[in-house]
Amino acid sequence: MHKYFLLLFNICFAFAQAQQQAIPLHKTISLSDAPDDFAPTLQSLYPAATSGGNYIQNKKVVDSKKATHKTIINSYKTEISGPAPTLLNSWAANSTNGTPADNSMAISNGGKVVSVCNTSIRIYNDTGGKFLYSKTLGAFATSIGTLVRYYDPKAIYDPNNDKFIVTFLEGTSSSDTWIILCFSQTNDPAGKWNCYKLPGNKEKDTTWTDYPILGISQEDAFVTVNKLHDNMGWKDGFVKSIIWQVQLSKGYAGDSLNYIYHNQNIFGGKSLWSICPVQGGMLPTHPFMHFLTVRPADIGNDSVFLHTIDNTVSSGTAKWSARLLTTDKIYGIPATAKQPGGQWLQTNDCRVLGAIYENGNIQYVQTNNDTNTYMSTIYHGYFDAKNSQTIKGNWFAHDSFELAYPNICYSGAGSGDHGAVITCSYVNKNTYPGTCAFYANRDLDGYSPLVICKTGDKYVNVLPDTAERWGDYTGVQRRYNKPGECWMSGSFGDANFTPKTVVAAIKTNDPKLSVAHPPQRAQPLQTLAYPNPANDYYILEFDMAKSEMLTFYIYDITGKNILMPFKDKASKGANRFSFNTSLLAAGNYYMNIVNSAGEVIRTEKFVVLMQ
Numbered sequence: 001m002h003k004y005f006l007l008l009f010n011i012c013f014a015f016a017q018a019q020q021q022a023i024p025l026h027k028t029i030s031l032s033d034a035p036d037d038f039a040p041t042l043q044s045l046y047p048a049a050t051s052g053g054n055y056i057q058n059k060k061v062v063d064s065k066k067a068t069h070k071t072i073i074n075s076y077k078t079e080i081s082g083p084a085p086t087l088l089n090s091w092a093a094n095s096t097n098g099t100p101a102d103n104s105m106a107i108s109n110g111g112k113v114v115s116v117c118n119t120s121i122r123i124y125n126d127t128g129g130k131f132l133y134s135k136t137l138g139a140f141a142t143s144i145g146t147l148v149r150y151y152d153p154k155a156i157y158d159p160n161n162d163k164f165i166v167t168f169l170e171g172t173s174s175s176d177t178w179i180i181l182c183f184s185q186t187n188d189p190a191g192k193w194n195c196y197k198l199p200g201n202k203e204k205d206t207t208w209t210d211y212p213i214l215g216i217s218q219e220d221a222f223v224t225v226n227k228l229h230d231n232m233g234w235k236d237g238f239v240k241s242i243i244w245q246v247q248l249s250k251g252y253a254g255d256s257l258n259y260i261y262h263n264q265n266i267f268g269g270k271s272l273w274s275i276c277p278v279q280g281g282m283l284p285t286h287p288f289m290h291f292l293t294v295r296p297a298d299i300g301n302d303s304v305f306l307h308t309i310d311n312t313v314s315s316g317t318a319k320w321s322a323r324l325l326t327t328d329k330i331y332g333i334p335a336t337a338k339q340p341g342g343q344w345l346q347t348n349d350c351r352v353l354g355a356i357y358e359n360g361n362i363q364y365v366q367t368n369n370d371t372n373t374y375m376s377t378i379y380h381g382y383f384d385a386k387n388s389q390t391i392k393g394n395w396f397a398h399d400s401f402e403l404a405y406p407n408i409c410y411s412g413a414g415s416g417d418h419g420a421v422i423t424c425s426y427v428n429k430n431t432y433p434g435t436c437a438f439y440a441n442r443d444l445d446g447y448s449p450l451v452i453c454k455t456g457d458k459y460v461n462v463l464p465d466t467a468e469r470w471g472d473y474t475g476v477q478r479r480y481n482k483p484g485e486c487w488m489s490g491s492f493g494d495a496n497f498t499p500k501t502v503v504a505a506i507k508t509n510d511p512k513l514s515v516a517h518p519p520q521r522a523q524p525l526q527t528l529a530y531p532n533p534a535n536d537y538y539i540l541e542f543d544m545a546k547s548e549m550l551t552f553y554i555y556d557i558t559g560k561n562i563l564m565p566f567k568d569k570a571s572k573g574a575n576r577f578s579f580n581t582s583l584l585a586a587g588n589y590y591m592n593i594v595n596s597a598g599e600v601i602r603t604e605k606f607v608v609l610m611q
Contacts, residue, residue: 016264017319022256026197029143029182031121032133032190055297055349056236058333062299066335066374081446085421085439085486085506090453091128093489094120094501100469101499105489106157106164109481109564114164114189115489116153117501121166123189128503133190137168144180144195152472154214156221159283159480159564162187163252167214167223174201174230177208179223179244183251194254198223198244202261206230207239211472215277218286218568219312221246224275240271243291243320247313258313262320265293265307272305272322273297274351281358281410283480283567286549287312290385292364293322296351299369300332304381304391306362327381329393332369334376336467337402338429339493341459345427345470347376347404353473354407356420359598360385363420363440365406370395376402378424382444396438396447401426403436407476409486411508413561414553415598417442419510421486423453423476432456433470433499435490439508453504456493471499481564484508525593525602533607539578540591540604547572549596554579557588586610 094101094117102118111126121140123133141150153168164184171177177200182193200209207227215222223244228237243262250257265272278290291307304325311318334347347367355364361384368379378396396403403424412419419442427433434456439448460468471491479485487505494500528541550570554563563583586608593602 016262016321018260018262018264020258020260020313020316022258023196023198024256025194025254027144027195028185028192028254029140029195030190030192031123031135031140033143055333058297058299059336062333062335062369062374069374080449082439082441082448083509084449084451085437085508087451087453088485088505088507089126089128090502090504092454092494092500093124093503094122096120096499096501100471101491101501102152102472103489103491103501104154104473104475105487105503106155106475106477107479107487108157108162108164108187109159109479110162110187112187112189113487113503114155114157114166115501115503116155116166116168118151118153121153124503126505141168141170141180144182145197148176150180152210152212154212155475156214156216157477158216158248160218161248161252164189165214165216165221165251166193167212169200169209169212171200172208174206174208177201179209179212179225181221181223181246181251183248185252185254194251196251196257198259200225202263209242211274213276215279215289216248216284217280217289217312218284219248219314220289221248221251222277222289222309224277224291226274238271238273241265241273241275241293243275243307243309245289245309245313245318260313260318262309265320265322267305267322267324272307275307276352276355276364278355278357278362278364279409281356281412281478282414282551282565285357286567286569287315290355290357290362292352292355292362294331294350294352294366296349297333298350300330302327302330306385325383325389325391327391327393329395331366331379331393332371334367334369334404335374337376337404337427337470339427339433339459339468340429340431341461342466343459343461344467345404345433345460346467347470348472350379353405354409354476356408356410357385358410358412359415359418361418363408363418365408365422367404367406368395370397373397376404378403378406378422380422380440382418392444396422398426398450401428401431401436401450405471405474405490407474407488409476409478411439411478411484411486412442413483413513414551414565415594415600417512418444419508419513421476421506421508423474423488423490425471425474425490426450427456432459432493434492435474435488435502435504437486437488437504437506439510442510442512448509451506453488453490453506454492454502457495458493458497460493460499461497462499469499479505483561484510484513527602527604529604529606533609534581535609536581537578538581538606539576541574541576542602543574544570544572551594552577553592553594555590555592557590581608584608
C-alpha cells in the first residue's frame with residue numbers, strides 16, 4: 001500500500017510525496033496487424049438524468065442571461081494586429097458515428113501524423129494525400145484484450161525519442177474502468193506498440209476514471225484523470241483528480257512500467273478538478289512538470305492552481321506541490337452556443353484545456369463566458385511560473401463567431417520569443433461549426449486575425465435534444481523541426497449532420513521568426529571548440545560553476561534557426577557537447593548556448609566543410 005505525506009501551509013501552498021510502484025507490460029501489438037471491424041457503437045440519444053450540482057445550475061444562469069442580453073454582437077471584439085497565419089494544409093480526417101468527435105493528434109519530425117477520435121485511429125503522411133493506415137479504436141482495443149467501452153483517446157509525439165504515445169479509457173463503472181497507455185517501439189506508428197493497463201479504480205471503491213489528458217517531460221509521461229461516482233457523470237459526480245507519472249524509457253522498452261500515483265491533489269481541503277499538464281514549448285521540460293487547475297464550474301472566478309511535480313520517477317524523490325495564483329481578469333462558465341437549424345452546441349465548463357511552458361513563462365487557454373455579449377470566447381492567460389502571484393488574462397472574442405474548446409502550442413524560436421498558436425472550434429447562428437486558429441504574438445501584446453482551417457458543411461444534429469455535443473477537446477502540436485509550423489485536429493459539421501475530424505497545418509507570419517532573437521547576455525562561458533572547420537562531428541568542451549539547464553541553438557548566417565534546439569542539464573564541472581554536422585550544408589554557422597534564465601552565455605562561430 002502506498003503512503004502519502006500531506007502538509008498544508010495556510011491556504012497558499014500544499015505538497016505531497018508518494019512511493020514508486022510498477023505495473024507489468026500487458027501486451028505488445030502491431031497496429032498494421034490489428035483486425036478490422038465494422039466500428040460498432042451504442043449511444044444513448046437522450047442525456048442521462050442528473051441530480052444537479054453547481055455546474056448544472058450555473059449553466060442555466062448564464063444561458064438565461066444570454067437569452068435576455070440586449071448587446072448587439074458586433075459591438076465588441078478583441079483588438080488584433082499583424083497578419084493571420086498561413087494555412088499550409090487541411091483535410092477531412094477521421095469519421096465518427098457518434099458524438100462528440102473528441103479529437104487529438106501528433107506529428108513526428110519525419111512527417112507521420114497520428115490522428116485519433118472517439119471511434120478511430122488513422123495514420124497519415126504530412127501531405128494528407130492519403131492515409132497510410134486506418135483502424136477503428138475498437139480494433140486497436142480488441143488487439144489489446146477484451147475491451148468493451150473505449151473512448152477519450154489522446155496522442156502525443158516525443159521529439160527526444162522520436163516515438164508516439166497513445167492513451168484512451170475503457171469502462172464507465174468502478175468494476176470495469178481502465179486506462180490504456182501505449183508506447184510505440186519505433187518512429188513508425190503502424191508498427192509495434194507496448195500497451196499497459198492502468199487500473200481506473202486503484203482504490204477499489206465506487207469510482208471510475210474519466211477524461212484523460214496526456215503530457216510528457218524528458219523522462220516521464222503524465223496522464224491526468226478525473227474520478228467520478230458510479231452511475232454519475234462529470235457534471236455532477238466528481239470526486240477527485242489523479243496524476244499518473246510513468247517512466248518513458250520503461251514503456252518504450254516494454255519493461256514493467258515504473259510509476260507514481262499522485263492522488264492527494266487537494267488544496268485547502270478541497271479536491272482540484274480536471275488537472276491539465278503544461279507541455280514544454282520547444283522541447284519537453286526536465287526534470288519537473290507543471291500542471292494547471294481552475295474552478296471550472298463557476299460563473300466567475302479568479303483562482304488558478306499551479307501544480308508542480310519536481311522530479312522524475314527514476315529519481316525516487318518526486319514530490320507534488322501546488323500554490324494559488326489569481327487572475328487580473330475573471331473567467332467563467334460559458335453559455336451554450338447557437339448554430340444554424342435552430343440547434344445549439346454544448347460548450348461544457350471552463351476547465352484549462354491546454355498549456356505550454358517556455359522561457360520561464362506559462363501560457364494556457366480555456367473556454368470562457370464573455371459577459372459583454374454572453375458569447376463563448378477564449379481565455380488566454382500567461383505568467384512567470386517562478387515569481388508571479390497574479391496572472392495576466394485576456395479574452396479573445398470575435399465580432400460574430402462563438403469560440404470554444406481551445407488548445408495551444410508554442411510556435412516561437414526560443415529565448416525572448418513567447419509566440420504561440422491557439423486553435424479552437426467556431427460557430428454562429430448563420431455559420432456551420434468548423435475549426436480555426438490564431439497567433440498570440442511573441443511579445444504577448446496582440447493577436448492575429450483568425451485563419452479558418454475548415455468550414456462546416458452542415459450543422460450538427462445527432463441527438464433529439466437541441467443542445468448537441470460539440471466536442472470535449474481539440475489537438476495541437478508544434479512541428480518540432482520546422483519553426484513556426486503548427487499542426488492541429490478539430491471538428492466540423494459534415495454533410496450528414498454529424499461531427500467529423502479535420503487535420504490542418506498552419507505557419508505563423510512572424511517576420512522575426514527566422515531571425516535570432518538574443519536576450520540579455522550573461523557572463524560568457526569559456527569553451528574549447530574543435531574541430532573547426534568540421535566535416536563530421538563538432539565538439540564543444542566547457543566547465544560549469546553549477547549544474548544548470550542549457551539550450552543549444554544552431555543558426556545559419558542569416559540568423560535562421562536551422563536545427564531543432566537541444567535542451568539538457570549540464571553538470572557542475574567539465575562537460576562536453578557534440579553533434580553530427582553531416583546534415584548541414586557546407587558554410588558558416590553560429591551556435592548560441594542559453595542558460596535557464598534565458599540568457600546567451602556563449603556564441604560560437606564554426607565552419608562546416610563539404611562532405
